[in-house]
Amino acid sequence: VTKFCNEKNHNKEAPNMQNRICNFRSTEEVILFDSVDKNTAPMQSLPPSPKFTVVRKGGRVTCLVLDVSGSMGDMVTEASYDLFKASFKKFYFKQVKILIPTYWSKGNYSRVRTETYDKANIIIDEPNPQYGDQPYTLQYGECGMPGRYIHLTPKFLLDDSLTEGYGPRGRIFVHEWAHLRWGVYDEYDSETPFYKSGKKIEATRYTSVNPVPSGALNRHKKTSFCDKSSHNAEAPSKQNRICNYRSVQEVIDLSEDSRNSVPMEESTPPTPDFTGERILRQQQAATVFLRRIIEEQSFVGIVTFMHTATIRQDLTFINDEASRNHLINSLPSNANGGTDICAGLKKGFEVLRQDDGDTMGDEIVLLTDGESEITCLDEIAQSGAVVQTIALGPTPNEILRDMSRISGGKYFVASDNLTSNGLVDAFASLSTFDGDFTHLTIQIESSGMETEGEDYFTGTASVDKTVGNDTSFLVIYQTAPPDIDVRSPKGHLYFDKNFKHDAASKTMTLQIPGTAETGDWKYRIFNTLTSPQSLTMTVTSRASSADVAPVMVKAHMSQQSSDGSKPMVVFAEVSQKGLPVTMANVEATIVSSDGVKTELQLLDNGAGADVEKNDGIYSRWFINMRNGKYSLKVKVKGGDGKVKLNPPKPPINEDDLHVDVGNFTRAVTGESFIICLPTGVSPPNFPPNKITDFSAKLEEDKVFFTWTAPGADLDQGTAKIYEIRMGEDLDVIWNNFNRAHLINTASYKPQQAGSVEQYAFTPDNRTIQNGTTLYFAIRAEDIDSMVSDISNIAQVAKFVPFIPPPPPPPVKPTGKPPAPSSGGSVNITAIVISVTVVVVASS
Known part of the structure; x- marks a missing residue:
């Protein structure tokens, strides 16, 4: 076959x-x-x-x-x-x-x-x-x-x-x-x-x-x-x-x-071919990239562009702190009018050719806040360079996304709001992983707050045993340098005098020597002004050892663009060297270009948008779909996080199948995405999500059901009613659900999405016979009479195995010969057999 x-x-x-x-x-x-x-x-x-x-x-x-x-x-x-x-x-x-x-x-x-x-x-x-x-x-x-x-x-x-x-x-x-x-x-x-x-x-x-x-x-x-x-x-x-x-x-x-495909005529396939404030925000984020993100042994140049483009720094080999500082000092500190993105890109290609005369495989990080006619997409595609695009401000140019897509790069939208820390997060996400995790910069914490005058901005960054080398705390302030104290897990205190202060970029950086202590690092930032100012904290680190892979998080949407015809799913993969990290608290923040924020707790429960329970993939539907461009940020906290191992054969102790990674925190930014609803079309209204973990269990003649509650809109809110139907034919349940026997659930009130639902019933006027298999399915309905898809089909079966009677016990000898029988009659022995009924149920 x-x-x-x-x-x-x-x-x-x-x-x-x-x-x-x-x-x-x-x-x-x-x-x-x-x-x-x-x-x-x-x-x-x-x-x-x-x-x-x-x-x-x-x-x-x-x-x-x-x-x-x-x-x-x-x-x-x-x-x-x-x-x-x-x-x-x-x-x-x-x-x-x-x-x-x-x-x-x-x-x-x-x-x-x-x-x-x-x-x-x-x-x-x-x-x-x-x-x-x-x-x-x-x-x-x-x-x-x-x-x-x-x-x-x-x-x-x-x-x-x-x-x-x-x-x-x-x-x-x-x-x-x-x-x-x-x-x-x-x-x-x-x-x-x-x-x-x-x-x-x-x-x-x-x-x-x-x-x-x-x-x-x-x-x-x-x-x-x-x-x-x-x-x-x-x-x-x-x-x-x-x-x-x-x-x-x-x-x-x-x-x-x-x-989109039709069969080919050939009988064999071809052989595969193997081949003012805003400029300050830019300066702050680019400084983080140059000081913390870009790897050693890299070459970096800097180009600025307005109506024309200028090379501010030729390709520079990064091999020490001095080379990084040299590049940071070349960053622009003021801006004039005019934006010509293509001029900047072409000048960037000129810089990239300085090492070997070619741009193939090189990378451009394009940061822009302006609108510009872009006529150089063909040149970008032919260059072979990867263009990573960061669009700053509420109205980014839509062609920037196409620019990244055709070159294999990433696309980010960052807010002007300092407290979102979006621009720094976008640069931090450009840390490239080539399989060697020791060089990878891992973002432990990223938070911001509009802090009232003479008030504190506080938080915790958890350093687990998988990270700790090259750990730094970066504070960005809006107006005046704050007072800072950072307490290590063992009680060692670091104050603002221990931070390196760069007044020009309004940043303060603390570098922890050696390997940072494992545990919770507490920070307090005090606004010394009597008026409010925005403050942010970014904590980064690297792997603690070449022998221990760090806990890593990846976040992305199911689609990079949507017309509203189908819902979008937020995914966050939490793993350690490919093994799932379970029992973590994962929260996603989605912000539109006009500042509307949606916060979602992502789940790994095998229900709703989540396909498999405890696989380290945390998911949730995003349903607040309005026209605009959106940024995605995910924060993970693992107070009881465990790495789930696959049991070898033969099975071992269940406790040995999980490795405790301790407290940890991570902050990552996924690529930005776009929602463009058709003209005149209202934002979509979705039905409850399909129930995928519906199960049934038979005890005597009573059936017990369990499932995870859907919402009114997919996996959010509360459904109105449930409809459970049964039958003895799987095809009837699946293909003719409305014709199957309806189970009375009128008195059952659905719980909030994500809750565990339980329901039991006894079939009316029905005795479940030996060999009988019953099939069940469920769907939910919301207040707008929108119904979910039919669930997975659960089944129960009653199976009474045949047990042959035991042989009669031997007759003990009495010492006397048996009396002769008359008329060919025989002795009859009554045997009572105990029959065990085995019930097999599956879902």
């Missing part, structure tokens, strides 16, 4: 994540209908072979410790043919670029352009303790939403013995690519490997017909995606739960890729 699981062979009964998240659709259905490749037409012959380009990164990348580029090329080339067949000649891998570390020996490598480690589709790194050498895809969005990256290990690529357990590398890669590109989920489930179907115990798998484990290409033999005809909708899988019982192929069919 060389196809993805499609509608015909998808197992809708399996309790897997593909069914749960993708609404019982097969892998093929997701690819053809949901993914970004859904409009691709099949080719008529095999695709061409991939073409590989290896590029050399100008910085250390510790994950690439072995020469695996050859194995990588073989795997992707093999995968290209498998994908071509599985997608009915629609898809193949055309171009692949491999980023290698700078410390590798010189070879025939191209120069890096816009490739970066943190934007890679595939990361080759040492094993994640949670997975070992098993390939996996980091994904946590809704069904059909692309994942973040595929993780492979050098051993997986080099050790052929692993293919005996995992299967051919090409097919494994296509399996993971379906997760990454088209947002399908697994149809097998390690949490629920078996489930009850009728009077049989079934394995959780993609098909109810053929016992193979996965819908997104079988690990050994299967080379087609599971479709509607073979999908097992009963299985308690992630695909069923998240994709609304759709098969993998159904999800793929709905993708943009599939809709």
Whole structure:
């Protein structure tokens, strides 16, 4: 078999994540209908072979410790043919670029352009303790939403013995690519490997017909995606739960890729190709970037532009504090009228060419607060340079976002308001991670406050055991230098006299010598004026050891732009070397360009916008959608934060599966995003979110339900009523929900979103017989009569196993021969058998 699981062979009964998240659709259905490749037409012959380009990164990348580029090329080339067949000649891998570390020996490598480690589709790194050498895809969005990256290990690529357990590398890669590109989920489930179907115990798998484990290409033999005809909708899988019982192929069919593609005519695919106040705010933020963010061994130049552009500092090699100070002293301190962004960019390209005559792979950080006609997008694209854009002020130029997008850069919108600390946060987020976390600047704290005269601005920055080197406290003030005291966890006090004061930039910096103490650092900033002034505190640090990876946070929106047709999700990934950090308090602040603020507590509870519980991905829907540009900031506090480990086999003590990282704080800024509603269209009103953790349990003849409460608008507010229905046929529940038997829940009042709901009922005039399987689903309704999607389907079954009677006890000898029987009669012994009733329930 060389196809993805499609509608015909998808197992809708399996309790897997593909069914749960993708609404019982097969892998093929997701690819053809949901993914970004859904409009691709099949080719008529095999695709061409991939073409590989290896590029050399100008910085250390510790994950690439072995020469695996050859194995990588073989795997992707093999995968290209498998994908071509599985997608009915629609898809193949055309171009692949491999980023290698700078410390590798010189070879025939191209120069890096816009490739970066943190934007890679595939990361080759040492094993994640949670997975070992098993390939996996980091994904946590809704069904059909692309994942973040595929993780492979050098051993997986080099050790052929692993293919005996995992299967051919090409097919494994296509399996993971379906997760990454088209947002399908697994149809097998390690949490629920078996489930009850009728009077049989079934394995959780993609098909109810053929016992193979996965819908997104079988690990050994299967080379087609599971479709509607073979999908097992009963299985308690992630695909069923998240994709609304759709098969993998159904999800793929709905993708943009599939809709935009037609089959090719070739029989084989081509080979992949591997290839005043505002100027002060700018000065303060650029100083932070030059002093704290940009790495050693970097080259930096400075250009200013108004109606014309000027080189203020040629490329300067950063190797000590003096070189950083030299650049800081070159920052502008005043501004005149006029803004010509393209003139500034062209002058920036001129500076970048000073080292080797080329701009390819170099970086420009563009900070602007003005409107300008931008006619140089083609030149930016052809330069090969990455443009990171920071737009300051309430009306940023919309083309700036396109400038970053076409060059592979990031786009930020920062407020003029000092207390938001937005400009400093944007610069801090430009710290690049190339796999070597020892050079990474980590933002521990970022807060601001409009402080009344002769009053305090206070806070806490928690330094955990994973950070502590090169720790600094930066205070920015608006008018006059404040009094400051910082208390270490062991009680050591630092005062404003210990801070380095730069009166010109209105900053005060405290550098902690050595490794900062682990624990809570308390700070108090006293406004010595009798009138209010704005004060901010920024705390940064680096990894405490090369042997211990720091706790890291990444934040982003599900979309970088929206027209309001679908809700947006806020994501924050909290991890330590790929392992999830659970039980943290995560808060997101979203601010529009006109100053409207929305604060959300992100959750990792496996309900609402959150796909998987305790996976370190904290999520929440953003529903206050108004026209404008928005900034995103996430703060994390981990008073009881724990790193969740994957249990080895055989299982070990549950207490050993979590590592306490202690108190920690983090502050990160995600890329800015834009909302542009169609003209005349009001802001959208959303229904309650789909319930994805609905479960049922049978005790005697009573059924007990549990689920997480949705809101009135997605996962916010309180729903009005619940509607629970039941039946003995899964298809009736899913396809004809209104025809299924209604359970009376009129007296039950929904709780606030995020609460745990519980409800029990006894079926009227119904005795649950042996072998009976009942299916249940629920949906919520708000006060505007808007109803949620139907939940995942829960099921209970009653199973009374047959127990054969024991043999009769032996007759003890009496010493006398038995009396002869008359007429052939026999002795009859009465045996009482105890029958145990076993009830099997699953969700």
